[in-house]
Amino acid sequence: MNCTSVEARLSSYLDGELSGSVSLAVRNHLSQCEACSVELESLRQTKAILHSARVPEPTTSPEELLRKVRIAEREVPRRWAVALIAASAVCAGLVALNVSMHRTVAPASSNEVLSASAADAPYTYSGDTLAGGLPIVRAAYSGD
Numbered sequence: 001m002n003c004t005s006v007e008a009r010l011s012s013y014l015d016g017e018l019s020g021s022v023s024l025a026v027r028n029h030l031s032q033c034e035a036c037s038v039e040l041e042s043l044r045q046t047k048a049i050l051h052s053a054r055v056p057e058p059t060t061s062p063e064e065l066l067r068k069v070r071i072a073e074r075e076v077p078r079r080w081a082v083a084l085i086a087a088s089a090v091c092a093g094l095v096a097l098n099v100s101m102h103r104t105v106a107p108a109s110s111n112e113v114l115s116a117s118a119a120d121a122p123y124t125y126s127g128d129t130l131a132g133g134l135p136i137v138r139a140a141y142s143g144d
C-alpha cells in the first residue's frame with residue numbers, strides 16, 4: 001500500500017471498520033512509514049477530543065421548537081406586508097412631489113405673454129397655439 005491509499009483509510013482503520021487483509025496492509029505500511037504514523041496519531045488525538053466533548057442538552061423541547069418555527073413563519077408575511085406598505089407610501093410621496101414640482105401654470109390669457117417684453121421675462125412667443133387657443137411659449141436663454 002502507498003501513502004495515499006493508507007491516508008484514505010486511516011479513519012476506518014482507527015474505528016475498526018476495515019476487513020482483516022486491508023487492516024493488516026495498513027498496519028504494515030504504518031510500521032514502515034513515519035509520515036503516515038504521524039497522521040494516524042494526529043487523527044487519533046482529534047477523534048479523542050471530539051469524543052470527550054460535551055454535547056449540550058437542548059434548552060427547548062422539540063414541541064416548543066416547532067411552535068416557535070410556526071410563529072416565525074406567520075410573522076414573515078406580516079413583516080413583508082409592513083415593508084411593502086412603507087415602500088408604497090414612499091413611492092406615492094415621491095410621485096406626488098415630482099408632479100407638484102413639474103406642474104406648469106398656463107397664462108391667464110395670451111395677451112399677458114404677448115405684452116411681456118424681452119427685458120421683463122426670457123420668453124418668446126412663436127405665434128403657434130395649442131388646442132383651446134393657448135399660446136406656445138418657449139424659454140429663451142439670454143446667456144447671463
